[in-house]
Every structure is written in structure tokens, then in C-alpha cells.
Amino acid sequence: MKFNDLLLGLLVLCGGIAIYVSALGFTDIPGQDYGAGTMPRAIAVFASLLGLFMIVKALAAGLRMPRLELAPWLRSRRSVLSVLVALVLVVFYILAAPSIGFVPASLVVMAVLMLTLKTKPLTAIAVSVLACIVIQQAFGRLLLVPLPRSEFLAFLW
Amino acid sequence: MSILAEAFALVLQPYVLLVILSSAAFGMFVGAIPGLTATMATALLVPVTFFMDPVPAIAAIVTATAMAIFAGDIPGTLLRMPGTPASAAYVEDAYKMTRSGRAEEALGASLVFSALGGIFGTIVLVTAAPMLAEVALKFSSFEYFWLVVLGLSCAVFVSPGSVARGMIALIIGLFAATIGIDNPAGQPRYTFGNVELLAGVQFIPAMIGLFAVSEVLRFVASGAETPAVEKGGRTGVFTKQWTNLKRYPVQAMRGSVTGTAIGALPGAGADIAAWISYAISKKFSKQPEKFGTGHVEGLVEAGASNNGAVSGAWIPALVFGIPGDSITAIVIGVLYIKGLNPGPTIFINQPQLIYAVFIVFFLANLIMLPMGWIAIKAARTILSIPARILMPIILMFCIVGSFAINNSPFGIVLMLVFGVIGFLMEENDIPIAPAILGLVLGPMLEQNFVTSMIKADGSFLAFFERPIAAGLGLFTIAIWCIPLAMRLLRHGRGAASDASQLPGG
Numbered sequence: 187m188k189f190n191d192l193l194l195g196l197l198v199l200c201g202g203i204a205i206y207v208s209a210l211g212f213t214d215i216p217g218q219d220y221g222a223g224t225m226p227r228a229i230a231v232f233a234s235l236l237g238l239f240m241i242v243k244a245l246a247a248g249l250r251m252p253r254l255e256l257a258p259w260l261r262s263r264r265s266v267l268s269v270l271v272a273l274v275l276v277v278f279y280i281l282a283a284p285s286i287g288f289v290p291a292s293l294v295v296m297a298v299l300m301l302t303l304k305t306k307p308l309t310a311i312a313v314s315v316l317a318c319i320v321i322q323q324a325f326g327r328l329l330l331v332p333l334p335r336s337e338f339l340a341f342l343w
Numbered sequence: 344m345s346i347l348a349e350a351f352a353l354v355l356q357p358y359v360l361l362v363i364l365s366s367a368a369f370g371m372f373v374g375a376i377p378g379l380t381a382t383m384a385t386a387l388l389v390p391v392t393f394f395m396d397p398v399p400a401i402a403a404i405v406t407a408t409a410m411a412i413f414a415g416d417i418p419g420t421l422l423r424m425p426g427t428p429a430s431a432a433y434v435e436d437a438y439k440m441t442r443s444g445r446a447e448e449a450l451g452a453s454l455v456f457s458a459l460g461g462i463f464g465t466i467v468l469v470t471a472a473p474m475l476a477e478v479a480l481k482f483s484s485f486e487y488f489w490l491v492v493l494g495l496s497c498a499v500f501v502s503p504g505s506v507a508r509g510m511i512a513l514i515i516g517l518f519a520a521t522i523g524i525d526n527p528a529g530q531p532r533y534t535f536g537n538v539e540l541l542a543g544v545q546f547i548p549a550m551i552g553l554f555a556v557s558e559v560l561r562f563v564a565s566g567a568e569t570p571a572v573e574k575g576g577r578t579g580v581f582t583k584q585w586t587n588l589k590r591y592p593v594q595a596m597r598g599s600v601t602g603t604a605i606g607a608l609p610g611a612g613a614d615i616a617a618w619i620s621y622a623i624s625k626k627f628s629k630q631p632e633k634f635g636t637g638h639v640e641g642l643v644e645a646g647a648s649n650n651g652a653v654s655g656a657w658i659p660a661l662v663f664g665i666p667g668d669s670i671t672a673i674v675i676g677v678l679y680i681k682g683l684n685p686g687p688t689i690f691i692n693q694p695q696l697i698y699a700v701f702i703v704f705f706l707a708n709l710i711m712l713p714m715g716w717i718a719i720k721a722a723r724t725i726l727s728i729p730a731r732i733l734m735p736i737i738l739m740f741c742i743v744g745s746f747a748i749n750n751s752p753f754g755i756v757l758m759l760v761f762g763v764i765g766f767l768m769e770e771n772d773i774p775i776a777p778a779i780l781g782l783v784l785g786p787m788l789e790q791n792f793v794t795s796m797i798k799a800d801g802s803f804l805a806f807f808e809r810p811i812a813a814g815l816g817l818f819t820i821a822i823w824c825i826p827l828a829m830r831l832l833r834h835g836r837g838a839a840s841d842a843s844q845l846p847g848g
Contacts, residue, residue, distance in 0.1 A: 187767065187770055187771075188770055188771055189771055194511070194771065198511060198514070201514075205518065208533070212528065212530055212532065213528050213530050214528060215527050215528050215793075215797075218797055219796075219801060220527065220793045220796050220797055221526075221527050221528035221530075221793075222526045222527060222528035222529075222530040222532060223528075224527070224789070224792070224793050224796070225517075225521055225526070225785075225788070225789040225792065225793070226518075226521050226532065228792070229514060229517050229518055229521065232510075232514065233514045236507060236510050236511070236514070239507065240507050243507075257564075257770055259564040259565060259566075262566075264566065265563070265564045265565070265566055268563045268564065268566065269560055269563050269564050271563075272559065272560060272563045272738065273560075273759070273763070275738075276556075276738070276742065276755065276758075276759050276762075277759070279742055279755065280752050280755050280756060280759075283752070284752070292739050292742070292743075295735070295738065295739060295742070296735040296736060296738075296739050297735075299563075299734070299735035299738065300731065300732060300735045302563075303563065303566070303731035303734070303735070304731065305729070305731050305732055309732070310732075313732055313736070314735070317736045317739065318739075321739060321740065321743055325390075325743050325747060329391065329393075329394045329747070330394070331743070331746070331747040331750065332750050333743070333746070
């Protein structure tokens with residue numbers, strides 16, 4: 187997704203205004219004119235000026251319409267699908283790992299992503315199993331990171 | 344026991360040496376794979392260093408980054424795909440040398456001059472840092488305010504691409520830094536009732552997201568295949584380097600000096616150092632026409648320069664707590680976690696640790712020679728590992744690393760959010776480095792800005808009343824104004840010449 191300069195400028199300007207408005211509610215240090223809102227307001231002013239500058243520059247360069255251009259990968263259904271799979275897999279891990287445990291969850295993440303990227307099924311599964319056990323042993327046992335456990339794989343810990 | 348002896352005792356332990364060796368191998372591996380940067384090596388290493396003592400933790404990072412910056416030259420030379428952005432400047436020359444069967448000579452030159460540059464940078468670090476720390480002890484909030492602004496400005500103005508896009512990145516970073524309760528009035532900002540956000544955006548998951556996850560997503564989106572490796576011939580890695588050193592001593596020295604200086608500038612790092620040094624080398628060369636055709640001269644200078652910058656970047660990081668580049672930005676995060684608050688007082692309170700860091704730097708640059716030799720010889724094997732197998736494993740490392748920082752799944756959520764932000768930023772040519780510096784320096788900027796405003800009672804003039812603050816302030820303003828003035832001047836001149844060309848004008 188590529189924003190053209192006019193759209194990018196508009197987004198930055200809107201962002202700046204939004205930060206400014208939201209920062210109006212922040213309190214100051216008692217007895218001072220400065221506080222929680224000072225920095226967000228400064229950022230907001232900076233962003234608004236930058237947004238305005240970008241809009242003026244884009245208009246001067248002949249741009250008239252804010253536009254979202256599609257990057258080449260967005261036209262390939264395969265690429266879009268792969269990116270979605272990658273994102274969904276991370277979400278899957280966040281949701282599933284606490285209940286099913288690290289080993290099965292990470293196995294799914296790696297194997298499915300490898301298969302999506304057109305790795306041979308046998309290679310994908312073998313490498314995923316190996317990587318999963320190495321990571322579990324390194325982080326879970328050696329570094330004592332409390333990775334979510336699965337009851338039936340307790341012997342790995 | 345003297346401080347130096349204590350420092351040696353801290354470093355010369357089997358465990359620390361083993362850490363150095365393994366992180367060297369890790370750095371070589373990550374750097375050698377196209378698309379995986381030295382910053383990513385550091386970001387992936389941090390969750391592991393989290394469980395180490397301060398000295399091995401720092402040793403791991405120092406060694407891995409030095410190696411990764413060199414190893415970035417390997418795919419650059421063999422595949423014409425720079426492994427790290429710092430290798431991009433001279434990739435043409437290196438690749439053309441490979442095409443003419445001189446791959447090992449090219450990589451040998453990168454290796455030897457990388458080590459030389461790194462050692463030079465370390466010597467400067469060892470001598471300059473304690474002296475600067477003496478000066479920095481006298482700094483007040485005004486000086487720190489300007490230093491931070493200077494660092495952020497450099498990051499914006501030297502970043503590749505347009506300045507406006509660099510500023511967008513900076514705004515993203517600064518805004519992310521305002522999230523949480525840690526602010527002058529202690530009021531929760533932009534937390535939306537989320538308890539985990541009260542502590543602010545955790546730096547390391549954000550970092551892993553911006554640098555590593557975005558890269559995985561980009562690979563997944565592009566579906567690129569691993570390209571075939573050029574056969575480079577066997578000319579010997581070290582055989583020609585003595586001749587190169589005798590032929591280009593000035594270039595090696597100039598590269599080291601430029602690299603260290605640029606690295607020491609807050610906000611500018613190895614990538615820019617390499618580009619600038621390559622340009623300098625071409626400008627002053629007796630054979631500028633040979634540049635880009637497989638000429639070793641630029642390689643010597645820029646290779647020394649990017650590793651000099653790796654060491655140089657630690658100067659502002661250790662002395663002021665202001666990162667010299669995105670790698671030291673991560674390092675500062677690690678130092679804080681380890682209870683080593685970077686800043687001038689660290690030189691007084693824990694000098695043995697600082698000396699230990701210096702020793703590690705020397706070791707890292709020396710071990711680079713044998714490790715680099717192995718990496719060059721093993722390059723074909725490393726480069727033949729398909730990315731479609733590697734990237735899913737890296738994604739898993741990212742997930743575990745982000746989780747391990749606080750043992751909380753929220754780290755993974757942050758990682759994912761910043762991964763998507765980083766991916767969109769790169770799609771729109773918005774550089775990542777200013778965002779990282781904004782995120783790291785945001786709290787420091789806010790604290791010094793608000794403190795200074797209160798001290799000055801709202802008067803901006805007070806920011807220029809102390810001599811060093813005034814100097815830093817004017818320097819910063821100059822960085823902002825000079826490009827603008829130059830553009831106006833060029834514009835004016837262009838308009839004038841247009842007008843003079845008009846008939847009757």
C-alpha cells in the first residue's frame with residue numbers, strides 16, 4: 187500500500203490535529219504551565235506543520251487527488267494470502283499458546299508458514315519440529331523463560 | 344586490584360569468551376543472509392542477553408554487530424545483494440570483482456579493513472569517551488535537550504530518502520514514546536485503559552517488530568527466491584591484503600576516521616558512514632573512473648568506515664546515553680535493563696565495566712579475522728539455505744523474544760503491531776531508524792524539555808544562555824537551516840538563469 191504525497195500529508199496533518207485535541211485533556215504539573223500535555227502538544231504542532239508542508243508541496247507538484255496506490259505484491263493473490271497467513275499465525279499463537287502450549291502452537295506457526303511459502307511438506311515438518319524443540323530447549327529450559335507448557339509434553343521441560 | 348586488571352578479569356572468563364565466540368558466529372550468519380541486518384541481529388540477540396550478566400551481554404552485542412556489518416559484504420560480493428544496508432555503498436565494485444574471479448580478494452579486503460576500521464574506532468572510543476564524560480558531568484538539562492534534538496535531527500537529515508519522510512518516522516517514534524504513565528505529571532497517556540501500556544511501549548518488542556517482523560512480512564509479500572551464488576574463484580582471502588594496505592594506506596586511515604566521526608555523531612551510523620566514505624574515496628582517487636568496475640580502493644575506504652562507525656556510535660551512547668545509531672539505541676535499552684544507566688556517571692561509578700566493554704571491542708575486532716575467514720569459506724553453504732525455511736524460524740524467534748522480555752503475551756501483540764507499522768513504513772519509503780531513535784530518546788527529550796522550560800520560566804532564550812548549550816543549539820539549528828537555505832539559493836539561481844534566458848529578459 188503506497189500513499190501518495192498528498193494523502194500522506196493529509197494523514198500527518200490529521201494525526202497532528204488528533205494528538206493536539208487529545209492532549210488538551212492532560213494535566214499540568216501542579217503550579218506549573220507544563221506537564222503531561224507539553225510533549226504531545228509539541229509533537230502535534232510539529233506534525234501539523236509537516237503535514238501542511240507536504241500538502242503544499244504535493245499540490246505544487248501537480249497532485250490533485252489523495253490516492254492509495256497498490257504495491258505490486260497486492261496484485262498477486264498469492265502474496266496477499268501469504269502475508270495474511272503470516273499475520274493470522276501470530277494472532278493464532280497469541281490466542282492458542284496459553285491453552286495448547288508452546289510446542290504445538292509454534293509447530294503450527296512454523297510449519298504452516300513454510301508450507302505457504304511452498305516448502306516441500308516433509309522438509310517443512312521436519313525443520314519445524316527440529317526448530318521448535320531447539321527453541322523450547324534453549325529458551326524454556328536453558329534460559330528459564332516460562333513458555334506455555336502442554337501437559338502431554340511435560341517431559342521436554 | 345587496578346581497574347584495568349578488574350576489567351580483564353571480567354572479560355577473560357571461559358563463559359564470556361564462549362559468549363563472544365558464539366555471538367560472533369551468530370552475527371556472521373545473520374549478516375551474511377541478505378535482508379537480515381546487523382540491527383536485526385542485535386534485536387534478536389537481546390532476549391538472550393537478557394539472561395546474562397552485564398559484561399557477557401554487552402560482549403554478545405558488540406561482537407555480533409561488528410561481525411554482522413562485515414558479513415553483510417558476503418552476499419553483496421557474491422550475489423550483488425548487500426546483506427546489510429552498510430554494505431550497499433560498494434556492492435557494485437565487490438560484485439564486479441567476483442565476476443572477474445576475485446571474490447576472495449574482495450571479501451578479504453572487506454574483512455581486513457573492517458577489522459582495521461573497527462580497531463581504530465575502538466581506540467578513539469577508549470580515549471575520547473572518558474574525556475567527554477568529564478565534560479558531560481557539567482551538562483544541565485539545556486545541554487541534554489540540545490544533544491537529543493541534535494541526535495534526532497541528524498537521524499532525520501541523513502536518513503536515505505526524503506527529509507519529510509524521515510520526519511514522519513520521527514513523529515511516529517516520539518508519539519509512541521509518549522504512551523504510558525512515565526511523564527512529568529504522572530498521568531496515563533494513550534493507554535486506553537490497558538494496564539500493560541501504563542509502563543509505556545516496551546522497547547524491545549517494538550524493535551523486533553520494526554526490524555525483524557517487517558522484514559519477514561516483506562519477504563513473504565515478495566515471495567523472492569534464493570538466488571544462485573556466483574562462483575568467485577580462489578584467490579586467497581589474505582594474500583593480496585598486504586599489497587592493498589601498502590597501496591591504499593591513506594584511504595584506510597581516512598575511512599577509519601570518517602567512519603568513527605560519523606558513528607560518533609548522534610543519530611548517524613554505519614550505513615551513512617559507508618556511503619560518505621565511498622563518495623570521498625571516489626572524489627580523491629587518482630582513478631575515479633575505475634570506481635564501480637571492480638576496483639578495490641572504495642572497498643578499502645568504505646569497509647574501514649562502516650566498522651569504524653560501529654565503534655564510534657558507542658561514544659555518545661556511553662557518555663550521554665544518546666545512541667549513535669539504531670544498534671546503540673537497542674544497546675541503551677539493554678544497559679538500562681542491566682542497571683547500567685548510560686551517562687557520564689557510569690565512568691565514575693563502574694569504570695571496570697566500561698574498560699571491560701573496551702576490551703570486548705578489541706577482542707571482537709580481532710576475532711573477526713579468523714571468524715571472517717571461516718564465514719567466507721562457508722559462504723556458499725550459508726547462502727544456499729532457502730529463505731522460505733529461514734523466515735518462519737525467524738518469526739518464531741521474534742515471538743519468543745518478544746514474550747521473554749516481560750514473560751507476557753502483550754509483548755507479542757506489540758511486536759505484531761510494530762511489525763505491521765514497520766512494513767507499511769518501508770512500503771512508503773519511510774525510514775525506520777528515526778522512529779527507533781524517537782522511541783528511545785522521546786522520554787529523555789520530554790524530561791529535559793519540560794525541566795528546562797520550568798527552569799527558564801518559559802523563555803526560549805534560556806536555552807542559549809550556557810555556552811555549550813548555545814553551541815549545540817546553533818549547530819542543531821544550522822543542520823535544519825542549511826539544506827533549506829541551499830535549496831532556496833539554488834531555486835533563486837535557477838529562477839534568475841531562467842529569467843535571463845527569456846527573450847528581452
